[in-house]
Amino acid sequence: MAYQSTHRGARISATKVRPVLNMVRGKALAEALSILEYSPKRAAVLIRQVLLSAQANADQKEADVRRLVVVSAYVDVGPTIKRFQPKDRGRAHQILKRTSHITVALDQK
Numbered sequence: 001m002a003y004q005s006t007h008r009g010a011r012i013s014a015t016k017v018r019p020v021l022n023m024v025r026g027k028a029l030a031e032a033l034s035i036l037e038y039s040p041k042r043a044a045v046l047i048r049q050v051l052l053s054a055q056a057n058a059d060q061k062e063a064d065v066r067r068l069v070v071v072s073a074y075v076d077v078g079p080t081i082k083r084f085q086p087k088d089r090g091r092a093h094q095i096l097k098r099t100s101h102i103t104v105a106l107d108q109k
Contacts, residue, residue, distance in 0.1 A: 002071055002105040003063060005054035009078050010046050013098035017043040017075040021102075029055060029068040029106060047073075050104045058106055071107040075100050 010017070020043040024032035029051065036048040051070070059065055078099035084092040 001061075002107045003054050003058035003061065003068075004103065004105040005050050005057055006104075007046060007050045007053075007102045010100050010102055011097070012043055012046065012100060014075045014077045014100040016041070017047070017100055017102060020044050020047055021073045021075060024051070024070050025073045027070055028109070029065070029070065032070050046102060047104070050102050051106075054104050054106045063108055067108045068106045069109045070104060072105040073103070075102050077101075 020036070020039060020041050023035055023039070024047065027035065032051060033048065036044040036051070055065060055068065058068055078101050081097040081099065083095040083097060085095050087093050
């Protein structure tokens with residue numbers, strides 16, 4: 001039985017989150033948390049929060065937390081927030097603020 005957690009609408013693009021998720025996929029929970037703790041990427045903070053939430057879900061269902069492994073970790077593209085930046089001579093350029101949905105699943109080894 002997998003213990004899952006999701007962060008929906010994270011204010012970071014999915015392309016910035018994917019390389020960090022690839023570092024922790026398939027690793028033991030303790031190892032994945034230590035990798036994320038020392039990673040300089042901003043996505044590592046968000047993924048660490050999702051991992052800790054999934055760990056709390058597993059602990060609540062009385063799973064052995066020491067044997068948990070990151071079974072699946074993926075990111076989906078969320079809705080894009082559209083803004084406009086005023087430019088010279090009355091023009092406007094569109095700014096796309098990307099969001100993403102981060103999902104992590106843990107299971108016992």
